[in-house]
Amino acid sequence: MNQTNPNQEPYIVSSKSFTAVAINCAAKAGEWIKSKLGSYEKLDIKVSTHDLVTEVDKGAEKLIRRLILTHFPDHAFLGEESTGIGAAAAASALHDVEESEYLWIVDPIDGTTNYVHGLPLYSVSIALAHKGEIIVGVIYDPSRDELYVAEKGKGAYVHGVPMKVSKEQKLEDSLIATGFPTEQTVLLPLNLAGIQAVAPRVRNIRTIGSAALSLAYVATGRLSGFWELNLNAWDLAAGMLLIQESGGRVTDTAGNPYHLGVRNVIATNGHIHDELHTVLEQANVTGMDL
Incomplete structure (x- = not known):
């Protein structure tokens, strides 16, 4: 067993273990997803026309769940496609499992709209929480064959190379990403107002269409921040x-x-975090009062 802090309970993070299983699941699901690109049979709408799901999403989640539970049959599992539609359903599903000792948290295709349109910006996201704390995180981009891996206390890597966030110290020098909420009545206008507030203060803004990839890009220094x-x-x-x-x-x-x-x-390189937070707060677009 590996231990990052002698005062904390140890958890397994090597050999057969959690990270190896997460990597294997992400790679196999990603390969299968890529093989189905352009050939899905049915497209369903969840919350809105911005929120799509295909049988490939559902099949990939079943594949990941089966592989994980083969190794760890007593672990809990939280997957996007096996959860009801909407924020309330997601909160309820999380509430049911968040006290589990080990909880796998899976998005089989993050960026389904990109996937449906053939845009190569989608990913498989797999995390493992131990008593509510994330200890393993894996994001796989099948289009670029980029595998991002992190273990708590052991760093983060892409292609086996250590990742470091970008060095921008000021918002004005930063490339920032955001996304468009699927809820269109309140949250979409709020985020558009956020873009209006942030855009004049930064080098530029990107909307990648996959939150998981956006976060991976912050981790590897391609983006300075994301909200x-x-x-x-x-x-x-x-x-x-x-x-x-x-x-x-x-x-x-x-x-x-x-x-x-x-x-x-809000996720950033750390240097610009407070400045980005202040801009969003002053524009009253944090969404925290809803």
């Missing part, structure tokens, strides 16, 4: 650990520390 409203545990868990282990910072949009229930997020 988005109304996300779920499966969107954030793996990427959050990647960023923390790469030297960055993740909070909710009120500046509070990350936990599994966070839905409105």
Whole structure:
């Protein structure tokens, strides 16, 4: 067993173990997803026309679940496609399992809309929480064959090379990403107002269409920061650990520390975090009062 702190309970993070299984699941699911690109048979709408699901999403989640439970049959599992539709359903599903000793948190295709349109910006996101704390995070980009891996206390890596967040010290020098919430009545206009507030203050803004990839890009220094409203545990868990282990910072949009229930997020290289938070707060677009 590996131990990052002698005062904490140890957890297994090597050989047969959690990280190896997460990597294997992400790689196999990613390979299968890529093989199905352009050949899905049915497209369903969940919350809105911005929120799509295909049988490939569902099949990939079943594949990942089966592989994980083969190794760890007593572990809990939280997957996007096996959870009901909407924020309330997601919160309820998380509540049912968040006290589990070990909880796998999976988004089989983060960026389904990109996938449906053939845009190569989608990913598989797998995280493992131990008593509510993320200890393993894996994001796999099948299009680029980029595998991002983090273990708590052991750093983060892509292609086996250690990742570090970017060095920008000021918002004005930063490339920032965001996304468009699927809820269109309140949250979409709020995020558009956030873009209006942030855009004049930064070098530029990108909307990648995959929260997991956006977080991975913050971790590897391609982006200086990212914020988005109304996300779920499966969107954030793996990427959050990647960023923390790469030297960055993740909070909710009120500046509070990350936990599994966070839905409105700011993730940065750390240097620009407070400045980005201040801009969003002053524009009253954090979404925390909804």
